[in-house]
Amino acid sequence: MNPRPHAALRVEQVSRTFPGMRGGAPTRALEPVSLDAPDNSFITILGPSGCGKSTLLRIVAGLDFPSLGRVTLDGQEVHGPGRDRGMVFQSYTLFPWLTVAENIGFGLRQKGMRAKERHEIVEAFVDKVGLRGFQNHYPKMLSGGMQQRTAIARALANDPRILLLDEPFGALDNQTRGLMQELLLGIWEADRKTVLFVTHDIEEAIFLGSRCVVMSARPGRIKADLAIDLPHPRHYTMKTSPDFMEMKARLVEEIRAEAIKAG
Amino acid sequence: MPRSSIETAPGERQAASPGAASSSPDIPAPATLSLARRTRRAMRPLQPVGPGMRVLLGIAFFAFFVALWSFATFGGFVSRTFLADPFTMVVEGWRLMTEFGFAYDIGMTVWRVLGGFILAAVLAVPLGIAMGAWKPIEAFFEPFVSFARYLPASAFIPLLILWAGIGETQKLLVIFIGSFFQIVLMVAVTVGGTRRDLVEAAYTLGATDTGIVRRVLIPSAAPQIAEILRLVLGWAWTYVIVAELIGSSSGIGHMIVDSQALLNTGQIIFGIIVIGVIGLVSDFAFKAANRALFPWSLS
Ligand SMILES: Nc1ncnc2c1ncn2[C@@H]1O[C@H](COP(=O)(O)OP(=O)(O)OP(=O)(O)O)[C@@H](O)[C@H]1O
Ligand SMILES: [Mg+2]
DSSP, rough: OOOOOSSEEEEEEEEEEEEOGGGGGOEEEEEEEEEETTTOEEEEEOTTSSSSHHHHHHHHSSSOOOOOOEEEETTTEOOSSOTTTEEEEEOOOOOOSOOOHHHTTHHHTTTTHHHHHHHHHHHHHHHTOOTTTOEEEEEEESSSHHHHHHHHHHHHTTOOOOEESSTTTSOOOOOHHHHHHHHHHHHHHHOOOOEEEEESSSHHHHHSSSSEEOOSSSBEEEEEEEEEOOOOOOGGGGSSSHHHHHHHHHHHHHHHHHHHHOO | OOOHHHHTTTTTTTOOOOOOOOGGGOOOOGGGGGGHHHHHHTTTTTOOHHHHHHHHHHHHHHHHHHHHHHHHTTSSSSSSOOOOOOHHHHHHHHHHHHSSOOHHHHHHHHHHHHHHHHHHHHHHHHHHHHHHHHHHHHHHHHHHHHHHHHHHHGGGHHHHHHHHTTTTHHHHHHHHHHHHHHHHHHHHHHHHOOOHHHHHHHTTTTHHHHHHHIIIIIIHHHHHHHHHHHHHHHEEEEEEEHHSSSSSSSSSSHHHHHHHHHTOHHHHHEEEEHHHHHHHHHHHHHHHHHHHOHHHHOO
């Protein structure tokens, strides 16, 4: 076997232009973007609203296609969605006709795994995301935070090569969001899966990431790529540490300039 | 990290139901609410009504309707020749059931409706799903189905009598024609309207194309498909009566035509009410089945 290339996921000069509506001017959502995600890295992508973060993530997931450039995973070009790239969406996308447990087991069932094995994995993830007692609830009976926890468990249970998260906590209140960040970080610290995490929240980007990619206002490009050398395991009290504050001040500057440009 | 703190995260659970209490500064205990205030509260837009009250109100209108009918007939405002009074209707109905074997007619009509409707549903639902899921199939069938949908089923009756005689086949075909195209089109629209984000989520979980149809499109459309069937079954009832009015020797519609010749409006009304009652019962059954089958969909 070939030795695995250094970066598991490579985004190579990917750009995306949406055709204009009714003969209008086309929308340039993404300028050529290049990004390497080595194994076990937690990359946060930070940028103002409308800068093409979702577009980039959807292209990596294979749900959208680059106008130019390409995405490779372990050297293989990405041509469509697949179980190797799990995704948690910005909107709530649990299957409303399935219970929490059945949602989590969706991918495993698709794979043809037997009910007994599936049950064990699902149970483990129910515990990991703190939904014990809610396994047989339908999504509409859950709060937004519980739905996103289920969505994370659903993506992780499938054991993807990389996990893509598109502002999963964007619609949650501050305290819930903080708890969810700790939960996700706890899971990541345990198994160090490669993660791309999109957010427009600076603190979130620093607290979670081992690296933070800052995108410019539309059309999106990568404006800065910073390593975040805060030690693991991270505790929420870290958000008030001097190192954290310094990092935040730097990112605020980067983002501010972009937000002003975006208007 | 402590899991319990996550489960009870503030703001996670929805706040208590949007309180009626918060709107009035003087909050009385529920038992002491005045009637006026309770009425005002019940008449708020979208305010749900309790199950007991719902039944009571529903029955009240039936009672009101019968009262109005009695008033018009017993009071002599309408000629007996044109409209029988409720009492005569009940007597005629009893005679129909005991002397004229009307139960057999009812059975025939029910069997025709169900036969034609089930036949239509069994063929139309899969076709509708296929059209909703695969756009080339939709492009192939949709224009014709849209056209055929507007062909009035009752206008086919003379033609169908030529083709199939006045036997059961003809009756079933009328219902089939009346139901099939409607079901196909509505199911196709429902399946085609499946939330795209759910389809995408399933793809990222490794679903194949057939997996998408089987495990996303069909389950997500199922409650609405059941609703469509409930709706179309109601229409099938009107077709069957029309089919039985022409060239038939049994069925509720046949009885109605016979009674018309005898100017027996009591029997006609009894027949119509029987149809209504059967419709009501089947509607209830359908709704109950839907609630049991799709607990995730209704509130
Ligand atoms: N399907 C589409 N057709 C046309 N334009 C699109 C489409 N999807 C996105 N865009 C445009 O591309 C740009 C980037 O959109 P995108 O959803 O990627 O932004 P975002 O960074 O995720 O924003 P937010 O933080 O608000 O979610 C926007 O200007 C949007 O109007
Ligand atoms: Mg977005």
